[in-house]
Amino acid sequence: MKSVTEFWSFALLPGIQTKTALAAEGKTLEEIQAAIGEKHKMEGDKLKHFINAMEVASQNMEKLSRVLVVTLNEGENAPPKATKIEEHHYIPDFKVDPKPVATKVDARGGQKKGGKGKGGGGPKESPWGLSPEQKAAKKGKAANKPS
Numbered sequence: 556m557k558s559v560t561e562f563w564s565f566a567l568l569p570g571i572q573t574k575t576a577l578a579a580e581g582k583t584l585e586e587i588q589a590a591i592g593e594k595h596k597m598e599g600d601k602l603k604h605f606i607n608a609m610e611v612a613s614q615n616m617e618k619l620s621r622v623l624v625v626t627l628n629e630g631e632n633a634p635p636k637a638t639k640i641e642e643h644h645y646i647p648d649f650k651v652d653p654k655p656v657a658t659k660v661d662a663r664g665g666q667k668k669g670g671k672g673k674g675g676g677g678p679k680e681s682p683w684g685l686s687p688e689q690k691a692a693k694k695g696k697a698a699n700k701p702s
Contacts, residue, residue, distance in 0.1 A: 556631055559624040559643060560604055567605075567612040567622065570595060574609060607640045614638075615647040622647050 570591055577587045592602040608622040615636065623646040627633060637644045685693065 556628065557626045559626060560601065561621050561623045562605060562608040562612075563621045564612065564619045566595070567609055567619075570605065570609050571613055604643070607643075608645055610640075611638050611645040611647055615649075618650045620648045620650045 573591055573594060574587055577590055582590070588602065588606055591606065592598050595602075595605065597605055604624045608624060611622050612619055625644050625646060626642060627644060633639065633644050634646050637646045639645075
């Protein structure tokens with residue numbers, strides 16, 4: 556697979572809006588393409604790919620990240636959502652939501668956090684360690700323990 560170009564969704568969405576506005580005014584396809592090329596400063600093959608990518612993007616708007624324009628080598632299969640227009644394939648690429656972090660639940664019903672180390676002590680009150688009062692109280696407990 557050889558990448559020809561790509562178009563990000565933030566470039567395609569204004570193009571789609573321009574196309575629908577011009578189509579609503581009754582412009583012909585050639586006039587729409589010329590206006591889009593002038594507005595987005597494209598011409599030739601780049602404009603042709605952009606117009607085709609807008610078609611693919613308008614069919615796959617949900618969580619669209621970009622549209623890749625590729626040519627396939629002999630024997631290669633196109634991805635499932637790819638659309639073939641002339642000799643190029645237009646592949647929509649989608650944003651993926653991050654998976655939530657899984658936490659383990661121990662037998663007592665509390666959440667365990669992974670990792671090594673000594674447990675206990677409950678939640679820390681400060682991320683910077685013990686306050687001077689907590690240090691004094693801890694030293695007091697250690698002094699009161701019989702040996």
